[in-house]
Amino acid sequence: xxxxxxxxxxxxxxxxxxxxxxxxxxxxxxxxxxxxxxxxxxxxxxxxxxxxxxxxxxxxxxxxxxxxxxxxxxxxxxxxxxxxxxxxxxxxxxxxxxxxxxxxxxxxxxxxxxxxxxxxxxxxxxxxxxxxxxxxxxxxxxxxxxxxxxxxxxxxxxxxxxxxxxxxxxxxxxxxxxxxxxxxxxxxxxxxxxxxxxxxxxxxxxxxxxxxxxxxxxxxxxxxxxxxxxxxxxxxxxxxxxxxxxxxxxxxxxxxxxxxxxxxxxxxxxxxxxxxxxxxxxxxxxxxxxxxxxxxxxxxxxxxxxxxxxxxxxxxxxxxxxxxxxxxxxxxxxxxxxxxxxxxxxxxxxxxx
Numbered sequence: 001x002x003x004x005x006x007x008x009x010x011x012x013x014x015x016x017x018x019x020x021x022x023x024x025x026x027x028x029x030x031x032x033x034x035x036x037x038x039x040x041x042x043x044x045x046x047x048x049x050x051x052x053x054x055x056x057x058x059x060x061x062x063x064x065x066x067x068x069x070x071x072x073x074x075x076x077x078x079x080x081x082x083x084x085x086x087x088x089x090x091x092x093x094x095x096x097x098x099x100x101x102x103x104x105x106x107x108x109x110x111x112x113x114x115x116x117x118x119x120x121x122x123x124x125x126x127x128x129x130x131x132x133x134x135x136x137x138x139x140x141x142x143x144x145x146x147x148x149x150x151x152x153x154x155x156x157x158x159x160x161x162x163x164x165x166x167x168x169x170x171x172x173x174x175x176x177x178x179x180x181x182x183x184x185x186x187x188x189x190x191x192x193x194x195x196x197x198x199x200x201x202x203x204x205x206x207x208x209x210x211x212x213x214x215x216x217x218x219x220x221x222x223x224x225x226x227x228x229x230x231x232x233x234x235x236x237x238x239x240x241x242x243x244x245x246x247x248x249x250x251x252x253x254x255x256x257x258x259x260x261x262x263x264x265x266x267x268x269x270x271x272x273x274x275x276x277x278x279x280x281x282x283x284x285x286x287x288x289x290x291x292x293x294x295x296x297x298x299x300x301x302x303x304x305x306x307x308x309x310x311x312x313x314x315x316x317x318x319x320x321x322x323x324x325x326x327x328x329x330x331x332x333x334x335x336x337x338x339x340x341x342x343x344x345x346x347x348x349x350x351x352x353x
Contacts, residue, residue: 043062044060044061044062044244045060045061045062045063046059046060047059047060047061047313047316047317048316049313049316050309050312050313050315050316052308052310052312052313053272053309053310053312053313054241055091055095055241055271055272055310056095056096056310056311056312056313056314057238057314057316057317057328058191058192058238058239058240058241058242058243058244058245059241059243059244060243060244060245061244061245061246061247061328062244062245062246062247063247063248064246064247064248066248067247067249067250068248068249068250068331069249069250069251069252069321069323070249070252071252072103072107072252072255073107075107075108076107076108077107077108078104078108078109079108081108081109081110081182082109082110082111082112082178082179082180082181082182083101083104083105083109083110083111083112083180083181083182083183083184084111084112084114084174084175084178084182084183084184085097085101085111085112085113085114085144085146085183085184085185086114086171086183086184086185086201086205087113087114087115087116087185087186087201088115088116088159088186088195088197088198088200088201089115089117089119089122089133089156089197089270090115090119090133090136090137090140090267090269090271091136091264091267091270091271091273092186092198092239093113093140093144093184093263094140094143094144094264094266094267094271094273095264095271095273095310096186096237096238096327097184097235097237097327097329098140098144098256098259098260098263098264099251099253099256099257099259099260099314099325099327100184100235100237100251100253100256100327100329101144101146101184102145102253102256102259102260102263103251103253103255103256104182104184105144105145105146106145106256109181109182110147111141111144111145111146111147112141112146112147112148112149112150112174112178112180113137113140113141113144113146113148113149113150114149114150114151114152114171114174115137115149115150115151115152116151116152116154116159116167116197116200116201116204117153117154117155117156117157117197117201118130118133118134118151118153118155118156119133119134119136119137119156119269119270120133120155120156121156121157122156122269122270122271123269123270128269129156129269129270130153132268132269132270133267133269133270134151135268135269136266136267136268136269136270136274137149137151139266139267140263140266140267142266143262143263143266144259144263145259150174152167152170154167154197156197157195157196157197158196158197159196159197159200159201160196160199160200162200164200164203164204167200167201167204168204168207168208168211169208169218171204171208171212172208172211172212172217172218172221173218173221173226175208175209175212175229175231176212176221176226176227176228176229177226178229179227179229180212180229180231181229181230181231181232181233182231182232182233182235183205183209183231183233183234183235184234184235184237185201185202185205185206185235185236185237186198186199186201186202186205186236186237186238186239187202187236187237187238187239187245187330188203188205188206188236189245189246189330190202190238190240190243190245191238191240191243191244191245192240192242192243192244193240193243194240195239198239202236206234208231209231209234210231212228212229212230212231213228213229213230213231214228215228232333232334233333233334234332235249235251235329235331236329236330236331236332237327237328238328238330245328245330246330247328247329247330248329248330248331249328249329249330249331250317250321250326250327250328250329251326251327251328251329252318252321252323252324252325252326253314253318253325253326253327254323254324254325254326257307257311257314257324257325258303258307260311260325261303261306261307261311262303264306264310265303265306272310273305273306273310274302275298275302276302276305276306277294277301277302277304277305277306278298278299278301278302280294280301280305281294281298281301293305293308311325314326314327
């Protein structure tokens with residue numbers, strides 16, 4: 001039995017629009033439902049995929065009952081806030097979360113791109129991979145509108161051989177230096193993930209978010225003039241093609257799909273994007289053929305190839321929610337102050353003695 005066809009149906013309930021706007025019903029889930037026993041309701045929903053790339057959405061999403069659609073916000077509501085987009089490799093953020101990063105930066109965030117590996121495994125040689133993907137990472141940051149790109153240069157596909165506490169400490173330093181409010185990163189609980197770098201990067205980012213706000217971890221930072229950084233929001237995206245991930249936020253990236261495309265064009269040294277459109281165009285020319293989709297230049301070919309083939313699953317995902325294109329996340333937002341809650345209870349219920 002094909003796993004993708006086992007589950008289907010309609011996601012129960014509705015979707016509360018971001019910011020408390022009107023609720024929007026979910027479209028029927030794509031895919032062919034299996035014959036489930038009576039009174040059995042599926043708890044996961046299969047994603048229909050276009051079949052052009054394995055590097056887009058996972059097989060299944062589990063939708064939370066507080067699922068919200070995050071739409072474009074006018075003006076610059078995030079002005080004065082800092083965003084860190086964290087990736088193990090130069091193509092992770094562009095492929096899975098580039099639209100959301102571009103959207104948040106356009107809405108006022110100052111963005112920073114942090115790459116943890118040296119990407120040596122992608123290139124004609126290990127050395128070429130390191131150099132080309134460093135150039136690409138800077139290009140991705142520029143395409144998304146980030147202020148600066150950082151790289152930690154850990155060995156590609158060997159980050160689980162590194163001390164995770166060291167990676168976490170370096171992230172804590174950057175979070176405090178940059179005063180990061182929000183991160184976009186791989187889900188640390190990414191089910192069925194095969195790439196060890198993704199899991200290491202995600203766990204290190206998760207721990208750094210919590211520890212960066214403490215006053216007793218790495219006190220030398222404070223002696224050097226840094227301040228605690230309270231990371232208030234996290235957008236965790238999934239990656240594994242066979243994955244099964246909890247989703248409580250869908251981001252409308254329709255207005256930013258072309259920015260996402262250009263961030264993927266920048267990845268020339270690795271991944272399914274880069275200059276593959278131009279390569280296909282030249283191959284067809286040698287065969288005496290032409291694909292009108294690709295246009296007449298290498299630039300047009302690269303952009304069209306990425307948008308038509310690599311972004312199509314994000315278009316299909318968007319259709320489920322009545323959007324042009326969408327990205328999905330496990331979102332963790334600011335927690336209300338439990339001390340304020342206790343104080344409010346005390347003020348309401350205390351009696352005079």
